[in-house]
Amino acid sequence: MTATLPPEAPTDQATTPAVPAVPAVPAPLTHLPTYDEDAAPAVPRASLGRLSPDEKFSRLGPWAAALGLSWLLTQQLLPLAGPAWFVVVWFGLGLALTATTAAMSGGSTEVRDRLAEALVTGGAVVVAGVLVTTVYDVVSQGWRPLTHLNFFLDDMAGVGPKDSFDRGGVAHAVVGSLIELGIALVITLPLGIGTAVFMTEVGGRFATLVRTVVEAMTALPSIVAGLFVYTVLIRALGYPRSGLAAALAIAVMMLPIIARAADVVLRVVPSGLREASLALGASRWRTVWCVVLPTARPGLATAVILGVARGIGETSPVLLTSGAAAFLVADPSEGAMNSLPLYIFSLVRSGEPTAITRAYGAAAVLLGLVLLLFVVARLLARPRGTRPSLRTRLVTRLRQAPSISQENR
Amino acid sequence: MTTLPLPGTDDDVRPRRISRRATGADAVFEHASRAVGASVLVVTGGVGLFLAWQAYPTLDRYGWSFFTETQWQPEADVVGIAAVLAGTASVALVAMAFAFPLALLTALYISEYAPARLRSTLVSLVDLMAAIPSIVYGLWGFSLVMPHAAELALWLHRNLGWIPLFDVRGSDPDAAVWDASRYTASAFCAGIAVAAMVMPMSCAVMRQVFSQTPPGEKEAALALGSTRWGMIRTVVLPFGRGGIIGGTMLGLGRALGETIAVFLIVSPAFELKWNVLEIGTSTVSALIAGRFGEASDAQLSALLAAGFVLFLITLVVNTLAAVVVGRSRSGAGTDA
Numbered sequence: 001m002t003a004t005l006p007p008e009a010p011t012d013q014a015t016t017p018a019v020p021a022v023p024a025v026p027a028p029l030t031h032l033p034t035y036d037e038d039a040a041p042a043v044p045r046a047s048l049g050r051l052s053p054d055e056k057f058s059r060l061g062p063w064a065a066a067l068g069l070s071w072l073l074t075q076q077l078l079p080l081a082g083p084a085w086f087v088v089v090w091f092g093l094g095l096a097l098t099a100t101t102a103a104m105s106g107g108s109t110e111v112r113d114r115l116a117e118a119l120v121t122g123g124a125v126v127v128a129g130v131l132v133t134t135v136y137d138v139v140s141q142g143w144r145p146l147t148h149l150n151f152f153l154d155d156m157a158g159v160g161p162k163d164s165f166d167r168g169g170v171a172h173a174v175v176g177s178l179i180e181l182g183i184a185l186v187i188t189l190p191l192g193i194g195t196a197v198f199m200t201e202v203g204g205r206f207a208t209l210v211r212t213v214v215e216a217m218t219a220l221p222s223i224v225a226g227l228f229v230y231t232v233l234i235r236a237l238g239y240p241r242s243g244l245a246a247a248l249a250i251a252v253m254m255l256p257i258i259a260r261a262a263d264v265v266l267r268v269v270p271s272g273l274r275e276a277s278l279a280l281g282a283s284r285w286r287t288v289w290c291v292v293l294p295t296a297r298p299g300l301a302t303a304v305i306l307g308v309a310r311g312i313g314e315t316s317p318v319l320l321t322s323g324a325a326a327f328l329v330a331d332p333s334e335g336a337m338n339s340l341p342l343y344i345f346s347l348v349r350s351g352e353p354t355a356i357t358r359a360y361g362a363a364a365v366l367l368g369l370v371l372l373l374f375v376v377a378r379l380l381a382r383p384r385g386t387r388p389s390l391r392t393r394l395v396t397r398l399r400q401a402p403s404i405s406q407e408n409r
Numbered sequence: 410m411t412t413l414p415l416p417g418t419d420d421d422v423r424p425r426r427i428s429r430r431a432t433g434a435d436a437v438f439e440h441a442s443r444a445v446g447a448s449v450l451v452v453t454g455g456v457g458l459f460l461a462w463q464a465y466p467t468l469d470r471y472g473w474s475f476f477t478e479t480q481w482q483p484e485a486d487v488v489g490i491a492a493v494l495a496g497t498a499s500v501a502l503v504a505m506a507f508a509f510p511l512a513l514l515t516a517l518y519i520s521e522y523a524p525a526r527l528r529s530t531l532v533s534l535v536d537l538m539a540a541i542p543s544i545v546y547g548l549w550g551f552s553l554v555m556p557h558a559a560e561l562a563l564w565l566h567r568n569l570g571w572i573p574l575f576d577v578r579g580s581d582p583d584a585a586v587w588d589a590s591r592y593t594a595s596a597f598c599a600g601i602a603v604a605a606m607v608m609p610m611s612c613a614v615m616r617q618v619f620s621q622t623p624p625g626e627k628e629a630a631l632a633l634g635s636t637r638w639g640m641i642r643t644v645v646l647p648f649g650r651g652g653i654i655g656g657t658m659l660g661l662g663r664a665l666g667e668t669i670a671v672f673l674i675v676s677p678a679f680e681l682k683w684n685v686l687e688i689g690t691s692t693v694s695a696l697i698a699g700r701f702g703e704a705s706d707a708q709l710s711a712l713l714a715a716g717f718v719l720f721l722i723t724l725v726v727n728t729l730a731a732v733v734v735g736r737s738r739s740g741a742g743t744d745a
Contacts, residue, residue, distance in 0.1 A: 123514025313542020
């Protein structure tokens with residue numbers, strides 16, 4: 001590119017002599033860089049693909065070295081005994097050695113990259129540790145009652161806090177939890193999903209208002225939901241504490257959560273599908289029922305089941321509304337009813353070691369129940385329909401087998 | 410064989426009238442879903458209005474002193490939420506101090522560093538952690554974490570005790586036998602348990618946003634010679650800023666309202682203080698859980714007022730989170 005000189009350039013030059021003289025013949029100002037194909041790259045970069053054995057060694061080596069060094073420092077030399085110091089010093093030394101190793105082969109960019117990788121991985125390991133220790137803590141402290149069959153089949157009628165584990169169990173709490181949750185689900189499922197359908201499919205100014213209020217109410221702390229039902233149903237209207245009241249409290253808490261989650265899921269259904277269905281002449285109702293809801297089914301299942309998992313584990317609304325029965329109650333409208341979180345809570349507060357162990361056993365049961373729900377949610381959420389069923393695939397494979405083998409070979 | 414209809418041959422065929430008004434089954438559907446929406450609006454909005462209505466007498470009676478008084482002694486007609494609000498804030502802030510870095514690092518690990526085969530498993534594990542009941546985290550914090558947290562608190566007091574935040578009154582950090590009971594049942598211990606509870610939630614939001622980073626921009630950064638961390642710093646983090654802030658605030662909103670984990674761990678104390686490591690604090694929700702049973706009608710109204718204030722705070726936090734996520738570039742990609 002050639003630069004054309006402005007005509008007033010000489011006058012500028014006369015007034016400001018500090019500016020170097022502009023050459024009369026414009027020299028080429030830009031040039032293409034020349035590459036030396038054989039030269040080593042100016043800054044060597046680590047490859048982004050699979051790690052070579054060298055790189056693997058330089059990543060794992062520092063941590064192995066730090067392990068030994070940390071043991072030497074904390075357990076042998078310095079007065080920092082205990083596993084906590086050992087792990088902390090190991091992590092610190094590992095970071096330092098990683099940085100040193102990276103500095104040996106690269107510049108500060110590599111050091112920062114390697115340190116960030118170690119830090120991020122370390123954070124993830126801490127979180128994994130939290131999950132593992134949570135499960136371990138519950139199971140290790142609560143396995144003793146779990147070995148007795150009556151723990152799953154009996155209730156706590158006539159069982160004192162000091163009685164041994166071959167008496168009493170959590171059956172009443174499990175049944176209570178399931179009944180309360182069932183009632184809450186019967187209320188929230190149609191209302192929640194119906195509201196989500198209204199907000200996404202019908203729309204309008206009123207739907208915006210509903211969405212605003214529902215989103216605001218997801219902020220309602222669960223204890224305040226419980227307090228609401230307690231004030232209205234039990235104090236003002238004079239009903240006794242019952243499973244029904246607890247179910248209503250859980251429903252008040254869960255309804256905005258499920259409605260909002262379902263709304264998010266329905267909103268990401270591609271509008272092309274909706275328009276295709278409408279263009280084929282389907283009514284809006286048929287479109288929602290036959291296109292939108294089946295498309296969103298996995299997401300809806302996940303939203304609902306995660307809401308259920310939240311509802312089954314929430315203690316505070318139940319604490320205020322259900323009362324705690326020590327025996328099996330099957331009728332939710334008839335007096336006090338126990339549930340798993342409340343059972344755990346009351347046993348832990350009792351302070352009796354046997355009762356606390358029993359509470360941990362119940363917590364293990366609750367954890368297992370949540371895990372079960374979670375696995376069911378995952379199974380339901382697996383995208384189905386995009387892939388034909390196993391039987392169809394086998395049949396087509398068998399029919400096409402000769403032709404495929406001929407084509408391929 | 411098909412023929413094109415010639416214009417003007419069929420005079421009796423008129424274009425059908427187009428109307429957006431729903432007819433037949435559609436009208437039923439529209440009105441039914443509108444009724445469902447209205448009923449949900451009445452129920453959820455009713456809860457909020459009821460709380461405000463019930464809180465009004467208390468707020469009217471005590472006025473500003475409701476927010477400045479630290480003691481909660483309804484029998485002496487002294488009711489205020491200053492101490493419990495401060496306790497709520499301190500527990501939530503301790504929780505976020507632990508949960509924010511861990512959530513960010515875990516989200517980055519899952520979306521950027523984890524092997525592709527493990528990724529979906531890790532996502533499920535984080536979701537599972539979010540589904541673990543809070544009472545289980547309460548038990549975890551109560552029995553497993555509290556002794557270690559007390560030791561950490563002692564160490565912080567011994568080395569950073571000159572900062573008022575880490576001071577523990579009534580305890581000598583250099584004593585030969587340390588007074589462990591001064592360091593347990595504190596906002597710090599409760600905060601750790603709450604952190605374990607809210608961390609997966611924030612992490613899930615952050616990971617969701619990180620995974621929406623345009624792959625073209627990431628690859629461009631790598632193609633320009635960036636390291637993986639350079640790519641994260643210049644592409645993923647700026648893109649996900651909205652998600653980071655929004656996820657953190659969602660976690661904060663949950664941490665503010667957490668009841669049982671806090672109620673199990675802290676020993677109640679009504680005192681306005683900075684010392685998060687020191688025994689004793691109280692939060693609004695723990696106050697409600699502890700006092701609802703023996704409350705008279707007036708006291709119940711005071712508790713409802715406290716709950717209403719808590720609800721307003723979480724509402725503000727959640728709304729800010731929604732606005733931040735919605736405004737940012739990362740929020741735009743969710744609507745496919």
